[in-house]
Amino acid sequence: MGGASADPKRGRYIGSFGSFGCPSPQKIASYALSPNRQRPFAGALNNAVFNTFRRSRNQALYVLPPFIAAYAIMSWAIEKNEYLNSKPGRLAEGAEEE
Template sequence: MRPTQILRSGGDGELGKYGKYMGTWGNMGSQPQKGIVSYALSGNRQRPLAGTLHAAFFNTWRRFSGQVLYVLPPFIVAYATMSWAIERNHYLNSKAGRLEFADEE
């Protein structure tokens, strides 16, 4: 049997002069690595919301204070312009406004 047939079949047989088949992907059959230590903490032991309320309050204040001077002045100008336009529209459509500007239309 040729080595490619064994590699395609996924068998653990000897490959003759090519040596031993290493195994499928993820199970290569090599020596275990030494000197690598990994630690893990169980999901039940973690505190995923620790400090969330405190961080959210101060982070919100920091972001708000950094952006307020970019956002507030245009809103103030837009509100003042809109209130002037509404007031002017009410005046022009009132009896006094129609009498004052009747000849312009």
């Protein structure tokens, strides 16, 4: 075995030049792409639209009533504020006429 000697760093035999390690391959590795890796965004836009619609529809009863209540309270408060800051509103609250 020409040139075969101990590894100077680790002190063990790694094989002669050209055949380091095992003399024959132990396993053959093959690689392939799975179908979802070949087209990662296939149908993503279509699924996003319909999935978003389905999920939003399922959450509507949790979201809409608070928004409707908040809108009704806010519109009532704005109308009341505009009335109280008008001349008839001030007179109704007992402020003196200027």
